[in-house]
Amino acid sequence: MAGSTLHDGLTPLNAAPTQTSDDAHGYYTLGEKIVDPVAPTGPIAQRWTTRKFENRLVNPANRRKLNIIIVGTGLAGAAAAATLGEGGYNVKSFCYQDSPRRAHSIAAQGGINAAKNYKEDGDSVFRLFYDTVKGGDYRSRESNVYRLAEVSTNIIDQCVAQGVPFARDYGGLLDNRSFGGVQVSRTFYARGQTGQQLLIGAYQAMERQVAAGTVTQYTRHEMLELIVKDGKARGIIARDLVTGEIETHLADAVVLASGGYGNVFYLSTNAMGSNVTAAWRAHRKGAYMANPCFTQIHPTCIPVSGEHQSKLTLMSESLRNDGRIWVPKRAEDCEKDPRDIPEEDRDYYLERIYPSFGNLVPRDIASRQAKNVCDEGRGVGPMVGDFRRGVYLDFSDAIKRLGEPAIREKYDNLFDMYQRITGENPYEVPMRIYPAVHYVMGGLWVDYHLQSNIPGLFVTGEANFSDHGANRLGASALMQGLADGYFVLPNTIREYLADGPFAPVSEDDGAVVEAREAVRSRVERFLSINGTRSPDSFHKELGHIMWEYCGMERTEPGLRKAIDMIRELKREFWNDLKVLGTADSLNQSLEKAGRVADFIELGELMCVDALNRRESCGGHFRGESQTEDGEALRHDDEFAYVAAWEWGGDEGQPVLHKEDLVYTAIEMKQRSYK
Amino acid sequence: MIGTMNLTLKIWRQPHAEAQGGMREYQVSGISEDMSFLEMLDILNEQLQEQGEEPVAFDHDCREGICGSCSLMINGQAHGPEVTTSCQLHMRSFKDGDTITIEPWRSEAFPVVKDLVVNRSAFDRIIQSGGYISANTGSAPEANSVPAPREKAMRAFNVATCIGCGACVAACPNGSASLFLGAKITHLGELPQGQPERYERIVDMVAQHDAEGFGGCTNIGECAAACPKGIPLDVISQLNKDLRTAIKAGR
Numbered sequence: 001m002a003g004s005t006l007h008d009g010l011t012p013l014n015a016a017p018t019q020t021s022d023d024a025h026g027y028y029t030l031g032e033k034i035v036d037p038v039a040p041t042g043p044i045a046q047r048w049t050t051r052k053f054e055n056r057l058v059n060p061a062n063r064r065k066l067n068i069i070i071v072g073t074g075l076a077g078a079a080a081a082a083t084l085g086e087g088g089y090n091v092k093s094f095c096y097q098d099s100p101r102r103a104h105s106i107a108a109q110g111g112i113n114a115a116k117n118y119k120e121d122g123d124s125v126f127r128l129f130y131d132t133v134k135g136g137d138y139r140s141r142e143s144n145v146y147r148l149a150e151v152s153t154n155i156i157d158q159c160v161a162q163g164v165p166f167a168r169d170y171g172g173l174l175d176n177r178s179f180g181g182v183q184v185s186r187t188f189y190a191r192g193q194t195g196q197q198l199l200i201g202a203y204q205a206m207e208r209q210v211a212a213g214t215v216t217q218y219t220r221h222e223m224l225e226l227i228v229k230d231g232k233a234r235g236i237i238a239r240d241l242v243t244g245e246i247e248t249h250l251a252d253a254v255v256l257a258s259g260g261y262g263n264v265f266y267l268s269t270n271a272m273g274s275n276v277t278a279a280w281r282a283h284r285k286g287a288y289m290a291n292p293c294f295t296q297i298h299p300t301c302i303p304v305s306g307e308h309q310s311k312l313t314l315m316s317e318s319l320r321n322d323g324r325i326w327v328p329k330r331a332e333d334c335e336k337d338p339r340d341i342p343e344e345d346r347d348y349y350l351e352r353i354y355p356s357f358g359n360l361v362p363r364d365i366a367s368r369q370a371k372n373v374c375d376e377g378r379g380v381g382p383m384v385g386d387f388r389r390g391v392y393l394d395f396s397d398a399i400k401r402l403g404e405p406a407i408r409e410k411y412d413n414l415f416d417m418y419q420r421i422t423g424e425n426p427y428e429v430p431m432r433i434y435p436a437v438h439y440v441m442g443g444l445w446v447d448y449h450l451q452s453n454i455p456g457l458f459v460t461g462e463a464n465f466s467d468h469g470a471n472r473l474g475a476s477a478l479m480q481g482l483a484d485g486y487f488v489l490p491n492t493i494r495e496y497l498a499d500g501p502f503a504p505v506s507e508d509d510g511a512v513v514e515a516r517e518a519v520r521s522r523v524e525r526f527l528s529i530n531g532t533r534s535p536d537s538f539h540k541e542l543g544h545i546m547w548e549y550c551g552m553e554r555t556e557p558g559l560r561k562a563i564d565m566i567r568e569l570k571r572e573f574w575n576d577l578k579v580l581g582t583a584d585s586l587n588q589s590l591e592k593a594g595r596v597a598d599f600i601e602l603g604e605l606m607c608v609d610a611l612n613r614r615e616s617c618g619g620h621f622r623g624e625s626q627t628e629d630g631e632a633l634r635h636d637d638e639f640a641y642v643a644a645w646e647w648g649g650d651e652g653q654p655v656l657h658k659e660d661l662v663y664t665a666i667e668m669k670q671r672s673y674k
Numbered sequence: 675m676i677g678t679m680n681l682t683l684k685i686w687r688q689p690h691a692e693a694q695g696g697m698r699e700y701q702v703s704g705i706s707e708d709m710s711f712l713e714m715l716d717i718l719n720e721q722l723q724e725q726g727e728e729p730v731a732f733d734h735d736c737r738e739g740i741c742g743s744c745s746l747m748i749n750g751q752a753h754g755p756e757v758t759t760s761c762q763l764h765m766r767s768f769k770d771g772d773t774i775t776i777e778p779w780r781s782e783a784f785p786v787v788k789d790l791v792v793n794r795s796a797f798d799r800i801i802q803s804g805g806y807i808s809a810n811t812g813s814a815p816e817a818n819s820v821p822a823p824r825e826k827a828m829r830a831f832n833v834a835t836c837i838g839c840g841a842c843v844a845a846c847p848n849g850s851a852s853l854f855l856g857a858k859i860t861h862l863g864e865l866p867q868g869q870p871e872r873y874e875r876i877v878d879m880v881a882q883h884d885a886e887g888f889g890g891c892t893n894i895g896e897c898a899a900a901c902p903k904g905i906p907l908d909v910i911s912q913l914n915k916d917l918r919t920a921i922k923a924g925r
């Protein structure tokens with residue numbers, strides 16, 4: 001194992017950092033350092049087994065009396081609802097779509113990692129752990145990541161048992177492929193629809209529990225407030241999106257599995273409804289938001305075609321296994337038909353700069369290099385502003401080598417989708433791709449038990465910050481969602497619930513009334529501002545600011561400017577918003593207004609977080625922190641910590657709590673993919 | 675951007691489930707052929723908002739053809755003229771001056787919620803009645819301990835790609851959900867893991883299908899023609915075959 005050493009699990013390999021630079025001075029206040037109060041110790045390979053044993057059990061007869069609210073029905077939420085339902089708990093499940101099956105996990109294409117080592121290519125739990133920590137640029141917690149790698153194998157077993165139709169080889173056994181940034185084949189897949197198949201598996205398991213009476217599902221419901229009573233999370237306020245009714249749901253614990261907030265950039269590969277509202281409402285109630293600026297910009301998306309664009313479409317990065325990325329060597333060639341550009345005039349820049357990883361470098365690197373070649377004026381496709389924003393992803397070599405039918409079998413749905421959107425046939429003309437916002441590593445802060453700093457509030461899946469550090473490796477979000485939902489949360493929440501059921505809370509309790517009234521007055525406010533601009537127009541403007549200043553490259557002056565612009569936008573929003581329709585019916589503009597209001601506040605915090613982190617790591621590239629040849633430069637001496645932000649009030653400043661990241665099993669190194 | 679279009683839209687407006695609905699006519703202009711159908715509706719909605727008229731409600735989320743939310747009857751065809759979802763339909767399928775009618779799914783089992791939005795919860799209840807394999811978390815054997823023949827696994831996958839959109843129901847003159855049902859029966863029935871519950875599953879799911887008010891199948895085939903995922907008609911033959919076996923076995 002290159003560069004990694006197994007330790008006894010006790011001696012840290014890095015010293016605790018001290019921060020000396022402070023670009024964000026004046027935008028935040030410094031709070032006390034925090035630690036994960038339930039962090040395990042001992043040899044890393046035993047930590048999870050030991051913890052599962054140590055965590056208390058809940059008597060089966062008591063489980064029925066314990067109520068758990070789960071917000072979200074993606075992989076993280078549906079898997080948890082199914083498992084906790086099977087365990088006999090009383091679960092209420094919420095989603096904003098008309099069916100749990102439509103959660104955005106459905107859109108994941110490429111695959112899911114697991115350390116099965118079916119290919120005998122040297123994979124192991126430790127290697128998956130190592131790759132994930134390294135891929136995340138040493139900004140994740142090693143105990144959490146090790147656990148993720150460890151349960152990855154159980155996930156595949158569970159999914160196959162449920163009838164998930166993974167790709168198989170001719171002998172009927174499971175097939176694997178390799179996926180961006182790693183050199184082993186550990187990715188399980190179902191053509192280009194892996195997320196769909198995994199989600200349908202989890203959805204069906206959850207529906208089985210609905211039939212069994214342990215899970216009640218609330219579709220077309222949006223959580224708009226968290227209820228915190230005596231310091232504990234005790235329920236949510238949700239709006240029935242069809243009738244407009246504002247409902248109170250009380251419970252012993254609340255789980256947020258509400259997905260990622262990439263839509264803060266307006267254009268992203270997320271679903272139109274993906275939002276930060278559930279997480280942000282919890283943040284405003286005291287839950288820390290960790291590393292909010294850590295955003296993943298995916299290298300292979302279909303480029304923007306015009307102003308009307310409402311979302312961006314991902315082309316799975318599995319395409320990078322067979323496609324070669326290039327741009328013309330000379331800017332003059334950029335308008336030519338790519339098929340007429342001879343081999344010697346093409347620049348396969350990833351293969352050139354990173355000879356050992358080539359087209360399979362991690363996402364952050366592939367994205368930034370695409371931006372660089374386009375900034376140099378060598379992009380292809382239509383002009384967007386002053387530049388062409390696209391690079392070629394070319395399959396002609398692979399088609400020659402493997403034949404068109406083989407390529408078709410692997411990727412036909414992706415190629416069809418590309419053709420439908422662009423009107424071009426990628427079997428004949430190279431695809432054009434460009435990076436787009438895809439995933440957020442940041443999210444609500446959680447401990448090893450996936451519990452936030454508010455007791456009783458648990459956060460799973462993309463909504464938490466835990467496992468991917470500053471950059472997520474391909475095919476590991478699905479793994480994390482299902483790990484959290486099927487195997488981790490059910491084993492950690494019981495330690496909390498063992499003290500329950502907690503004293504009943506009345507619907508007239510002060511804390512409950514306060515939460516309900518806050519929702520009601522907010523809804524009324526949106527409808528009564530009566531200005532001139534639609535929620536969408538504000539969202540678009542916010543997205544432009546975020547992409548320009550808090551996107552692929554961030555600098556101190558840019559981030560400062562962005563914060564000013566966002567504050568101005570916020571003022572304008574609350575003065576000039578116009579929402580038509582009523583509060584007591586399906587009103588999509590009203591839903592959107594609430595989501596945009598929260599995105600605006602989140603956007604500001606993301607910029608403050610990015611400003612504070614004067615280092616480049618993973619997806620976070622600070623212009624001020626790069627090597628001579630333009631590679632990201634990390635500063636472990638100052639920034640080897642999780643930035644956990646506490647809400648400072650509407651008029652106050654956010655409070656930064658640092659959690660030091662200490663590695664005992666892996667040594668921190670600068671990443672190199674050359 | 676090559677040329678833009680001016681279009682006349684005739685759209686079903688209905689304020690809520692109990693209200694009387696009707697068609698309204700709108701004009702949109704400057705539509706580019708690179709826009710998706712839903713982006714064209716976004717433009718209409720921004721325009722309506724400016725005029726102080728409530729935007730048209732329609733279901734959509736992923737806009738990638740995979741979540742199954744979008745559900746528009748376009749010129750009388752479920753998801754419009756191409757074999758794809760409403761969200762993946764692009765304006766290059768239309769031409770300048772066209773009149774386009776847009777309605778919700780029409781089916782007794784899918785009541786209108788508002789404008790173009792319908793209630794498809796009947797599909798969830800069909801799944802609840804048996805559309806799963808009972809495998810509690812943690813009880814699974816090693817994944818490769820049971821090989822699944824590749825051909826069968828591929829067929830299972832192909833039909834498991836159903837997105838639960840309901841276009842098959844909307845297209846069927848009888849309002850039958852047999853294609854949706856057959857797809858699930860075939861997905862689970864082709865896999866070794868799906869065998870123990872195979873016949874019980876079908877009896878329960880068919881009963882739920884009928885109880886929800888979906889019609890019977892008379893082999894017209896409109897469903898498969900409208901299905902954006904190309905679910906083939908033979909899943910209905912599979913459904914009927916398995917149902918006969920189950921009935922013979924007295925399930």
Ligand SMILES: Cc1cc2nc3c(=O)[nH]c(=O)nc-3n(C[C@H](O)[C@H](O)[C@H](O)COP(=O)(O)OP(=O)(O)OC[C@H]3O[C@@H](n4cnc5c(N)ncnc54)[C@H](O)[C@@H]3O)c2cc1C
Pocket residue numbers: 071072073074075076077094095096097100102103104105106107108109110111112194195221222223224257258259260269270271274275277278314438439460461462463474475476477478479481
């Ligand atoms: C296009 C695309 C392709 C991807 N491909 C891959 C891949 O190949 N491999 C991989 O590992 N990862 C992939 N990812 C990432 C991965 O899919 C996601 O990170 C993961 O599925 C998130 O799952 P989740 O359960 O956390 O949230 P989601 O699936 O996003 O679910 C969120 C849920 O929360 C609900 N919700 C949100 N807010 C509220 C609210 N306020 N009230 C009520 N309900 C709410 C929603 O209704 C939904 O049910 C991809 C992502 C995208 C966008």
Ligand code: SF4
Pocket residue numbers: 835836837838839840841842843853854857897900901902903904905
């Ligand atoms: S069978 Fe086809 S048309 Fe019917 S719900 Fe499934 S995907 Fe939609």
Ligand code: FES
Pocket residue numbers: 733734735736737738739740741742743744759760761762
């Ligand atoms: S919006 Fe998801 S399939 Fe059309």
